[in-house]
Amino acid sequence: xxxxxxxxxxxxxxxxxxxxxxxxxxxxxxxxxxxxxxxxxxxxxxxxxxxxxxxxxxxxxxxxxxxxxxxxxxxxxxxxxxxxxxxxxxxxxxxxxxxxxxxxxxxxxxxxxxxxxxxxxxxxxxxxxxxxxxxxxxxxxxxxxxxxxxxxxxxxxxxxxxxxx
Amino acid sequence: xxxxxxxxxxxxxxxxxxxxxxxxxxxxxxxxxxxxxxxxxxxxxxxxxxxxxxxxxxxxxxxxxxxxxxxxxxxxxxxxxxxxxxxxxxxxxxxxxxx
Amino acid sequence: xxxxxxxxxxxxxxxxxxxxxxxxxxxxxxxxxxxxxxxxxxxxxxxxxxxxxxxxxxxxxxxxxxxxxxxxxxxxxxxxxxxxxxxxxxxxxxxxxxxxxxxxxxxxxxxxxxxxxxxxxxxxxxxxxxxxxxxxxxxxxxxxxxxxxxxxxxxxxxxxxxxxxxxxxxxxxxxxxxxxxxxxxxxxxxxxxxxxxxxxxxxxxxxxxxxxxxxxxxxxxxxxxxxxxxxxxxxxxxxxxxxxxxxxxxxxxxxxxxxxxxxxxxxxxxxxxxxxxxxxxxxxxxxxxxxxxxxxxxxxxxxxxxxxxxxxxxxxxxxxxxxxxxxxxxxxxxxxxxxxxxxxxxxxxxxxxxxxxxxxxxxxxxxxxxxxxxxxxxxxxxxxxxxxxxxxxxxxxxxxxxxxxxxxxxxxxxxxxxxxxxxxxxxxxxxxxxxxxxxxxxxxxxxxxxxxxxxxxxxxxxxxxxxxxxxxxxxxxxxxxxxxxxxxxxxxxxxxxxxxxxxxxxxxxxxxxxxxxxxxxxxxxxxxxxxxxxxxxxxxxxxxxxxxxxxxxxxxxxxxxxxxxxxxxxxxxxxxxxxxxxxx
Numbered sequence: 001x002x003x004x005x006x007x008x009x010x011x012x013x014x015x016x017x018x019x020x021x022x023x024x025x026x027x028x029x030x031x032x033x034x035x036x037x038x039x040x041x042x043x044x045x046x047x048x049x050x051x052x053x054x055x056x057x058x059x060x061x062x063x064x065x066x067x068x069x070x071x072x073x074x075x076x077x078x079x080x081x082x083x084x085x086x087x088x089x090x091x092x093x094x095x096x097x098x099x100x101x102x103x104x105x106x107x108x109x110x111x112x113x114x115x116x117x118x119x120x121x122x123x124x125x126x127x128x129x130x131x132x133x134x135x136x137x138x139x140x141x142x143x144x145x146x147x148x149x150x151x152x153x154x155x156x157x158x159x160x161x162x163x164x165x
Numbered sequence: 166x167x168x169x170x171x172x173x174x175x176x177x178x179x180x181x182x183x184x185x186x187x188x189x190x191x192x193x194x195x196x197x198x199x200x201x202x203x204x205x206x207x208x209x210x211x212x213x214x215x216x217x218x219x220x221x222x223x224x225x226x227x228x229x230x231x232x233x234x235x236x237x238x239x240x241x242x243x244x245x246x247x248x249x250x251x252x253x254x255x256x257x258x259x260x261x262x263x264x
Numbered sequence: 265x266x267x268x269x270x271x272x273x274x275x276x277x278x279x280x281x282x283x284x285x286x287x288x289x290x291x292x293x294x295x296x297x298x299x300x301x302x303x304x305x306x307x308x309x310x311x312x313x314x315x316x317x318x319x320x321x322x323x324x325x326x327x328x329x330x331x332x333x334x335x336x337x338x339x340x341x342x343x344x345x346x347x348x349x350x351x352x353x354x355x356x357x358x359x360x361x362x363x364x365x366x367x368x369x370x371x372x373x374x375x376x377x378x379x380x381x382x383x384x385x386x387x388x389x390x391x392x393x394x395x396x397x398x399x400x401x402x403x404x405x406x407x408x409x410x411x412x413x414x415x416x417x418x419x420x421x422x423x424x425x426x427x428x429x430x431x432x433x434x435x436x437x438x439x440x441x442x443x444x445x446x447x448x449x450x451x452x453x454x455x456x457x458x459x460x461x462x463x464x465x466x467x468x469x470x471x472x473x474x475x476x477x478x479x480x481x482x483x484x485x486x487x488x489x490x491x492x493x494x495x496x497x498x499x500x501x502x503x504x505x506x507x508x509x510x511x512x513x514x515x516x517x518x519x520x521x522x523x524x525x526x527x528x529x530x531x532x533x534x535x536x537x538x539x540x541x542x543x544x545x546x547x548x549x550x551x552x553x554x555x556x557x558x559x560x561x562x563x564x565x566x567x568x569x570x571x572x573x574x575x576x577x578x579x580x581x582x583x584x585x586x587x588x589x590x591x592x593x594x595x596x597x598x599x600x601x602x603x604x605x606x607x608x609x610x611x612x613x614x615x616x617x618x619x620x621x622x623x624x625x626x627x628x629x630x631x632x633x634x635x636x637x638x639x640x641x642x643x644x645x646x647x648x649x650x651x652x653x654x655x656x657x658x659x660x661x662x663x664x665x666x667x668x669x670x671x672x673x674x675x676x677x678x679x680x681x682x683x684x685x686x687x688x689x690x691x692x693x694x695x696x697x698x699x700x701x702x703x704x705x706x707x708x709x710x711x712x713x714x715x716x717x718x719x720x721x722x723x724x725x726x727x728x729x730x731x732x733x734x735x736x737x738x739x740x741x742x743x744x745x746x747x748x749x750x751x752x753x754x755x756x757x758x759x760x761x762x763x764x765x766x767x768x769x770x771x772x773x774x775x776x777x778x779x780x781x782x783x784x785x786x787x788x789x790x791x792x793x794x795x796x797x798x799x800x801x802x803x804x805x806x807x808x809x810x811x812x813x814x815x816x817x818x819x820x821x822x823x824x825x826x827x828x829x830x831x832x833x834x835x836x837x838x839x840x841x842x843x844x845x846x847x848x
Contacts, residue, residue, distance in 0.1 A: 012173055013172075028192075028196050042173060054227065059230070067237075093835070100845060104844065124223070136231045140235070143239075146238035147238060150238065185830045187827065188827075257825065
């Protein structure tokens, strides 16, 4: 079993790497979808099938569709300007904290992965974490505004006009 | 088993942050944020397993998924608008938008 | 029903604020009318709320365990302040109809005032410590915005920034107190905290830190020693704003905070004494500054500071009722004084009292109202200021030692002196320069008449006031007293006549040395140091400059390049991890 898990982990990290480094935005979006799928599998293993399903449908489905939609509007672009941060410094900065974190973490922790009954989860969501629900409602309203902005190129035109004045 | 998950979490966070540090493309920025947040979400679930309080961790993960999706939507919308105004997706262009 | 009323009182002015803000291109007349409509309606709502005083908690929205509830309590302390804020807010808005006529940016002005009124109601009605902080900061924001309303005047902008920075020290104290409450009781509910503190369940050191944090918060907000220099500089705001925010409501938030939390800190050694002495030092310093100031609004600002000192002293002496009753009187007569001053300034076009004089003949209604307010401020029977000040003096006499009482009597003399000086310089005496006097507007006069009537009559509400307090605040252990009992104690008490005598002494002292009252009686050193705010102006100014330099510096860090921001985030993460690694 452990071998399979290790393979999943390697695949996850590889696809995440590909998603961020691959040339071409469309490829990046597809690799991101793959990352999302693999994350969902890990979640399932960790005993959260419900969350895994949502992650699969939203992360791999909805977000990918949005990406493809956005790319189809504005197309790809190769950016010529220099890096703002030297790549070596960036690499160091992105690895050091997580190496320290790993050093602090991996010292005898072995959690138990078990399934949570659906009714307990529902109870937690609807009763104990109401503030999360309010937050989600607010976020979803924001998201609707975002979608409107996504499909409304008129904002840009108006901005240009005002600037022209 | 738990080592594998810790490695996944740290790996995802590291890859996401590295991309945030060097990317100059607004759309790539959204991709990097997505990767980063997946790592964070796994970390929250892992923490839930650690303290045996999976329900709370799961409900928080749910909120994270929602928030993350909205961030992606807003980020993409912004990228499109910025591109149409400035004709480039370079993140430098955002700071030139100020009137 | 009460819950709906409370939510309406907070959200209704906010709705008005948003509406007015959105109608940027509306006609001036429409803006005035909308603002008046919303403020009058919320004033009516707040008066309806007066009938629903009770001690139960009202939960509006539950946020789940850990975060507590958006809960409100309709007790006397909160409701009295809500109705003061809403009624005086409504009068200030009506007054602005004439005062702000033809000004630019009216929607900004009105929406900030309405935003403030809603936040002030929320601040005093909520029973959740974090929500108090939330509303507290909103009032600070509105105050800053309105002080800097004429934002092309560098003095106004500077005054606004100063007010914002100095009151932030208070915000930090309040945040500290709230977090300590959360950590000790596991909830943010104030009643639970007070109950736990009274039962001795909270360790005394934590209680002391929270208590003194709240004193700092209250002193900064209420412009008390050593933070008292921001209020005079806040007088750059339009005068109705000074009347509403910097005399009648926001500056009282500090006193309110002390009154609300007072029962919890009775066991903290030195808490009451500190509050008392902060009040007394402030009274004395600011009274001297008022005697030497020449700007009409600054004199009123200094007198506000000193009257707030009276409220502090009353809380320190252990009488929440006296403090709150004087707060009510002070809110009414000081709003009256400020609005009269506004009418005078609007008519003659200057704030310098040395250029005024003999204005009574030219603007009789305003002058008459101003004199009523001034008499109340000085403590002349039977106006509301007299009764409430007597109540404070009585509580100080019974609650503290004799020297303190003598200092308070001295403060009464000083109050009489600066009040008479101000009235004389503006309305009587020789005409010093040819000032063209405009006619006072209709709406201005109406508001002045209403407030003058309030000044004459508001003390009649003492019976209801006292019983509401004793019924709805069980933790404060207040005894109810009827109006009749109250009047007989005051009238029979020989000390009352002593206080009246002191007022007369003050008047006489000033009259005999009219041209230069100070030079004859008081040494020259006092004058120079009073004009320089006893050195605190320089200290406060330095702090403000330092903060401004710091913010200029941190602005340089915002390069606008996202990669560098992430780099900063990661650097912070590394630092935290290193600290954790060493600590763990």
